[in-house]
Amino acid sequence: MKRILSIAALALLTASPAFAGKVVVAANSSQGTLDKAGVQAIFLGRTAQVGGQPAVVVFQKGPVRAPFESGVVGRAGAQLASHWSRLVFTGRAKAPEDLADDAAVKAKVASTPGAIGYISDGAVDASVKVLFDF
Template structure:
């Protein structure tokens, strides 16, 4: 999986983002469009029919920007516009946002219906990577 390379000042920043679920989750794999639909509010269930609860990272984080670019093809500005429209029309609310990858893992470990994304180097025994081919 290729990461997004960003220059912050003169520092090179690269994040390799993976989709994760609880180790107890029955979800074994998802298509990238299924991941995108869950995080864009177009689907609230996994293919099995179980509820899907997305957990987001903070606006402006490198991990979040890479995830949305990679899986939805949307920039931060396009994502903000997307949710403004959904909220305005009363068709949904954006995913719950937590402060960092450690919080994503904590939420996911506590609820097998959640799905999130973290940097690959943050993966540990509390979560399982879901193979999802990016766009």
């Protein structure tokens, strides 16, 4: 029995990717900086613009999603999806894009005015501007 529990615990630890790095909110290089409240407002659909441009909110499916959602947005998983579904259904916001990884988010953000997303700090380069880090 003890061995089965150990195997189950090991499986759970290896099944969910851990992310120990730092996460940053990045946007097109033409944007200014934001504080935590500003980031929350954008990623919860309360603010429709970023730097004078219509906001294009980009979420990531990668391992940085969980720390971002819990550490910055304050909602995660189904709760955040439900929140966005209500906003889209009532016409108050456009659905956020959900991209695969740091590279996809960085490419979208760098090429789209008003786009804002989060990536690991190791992925930051000159193509994007860090608006907020935590």
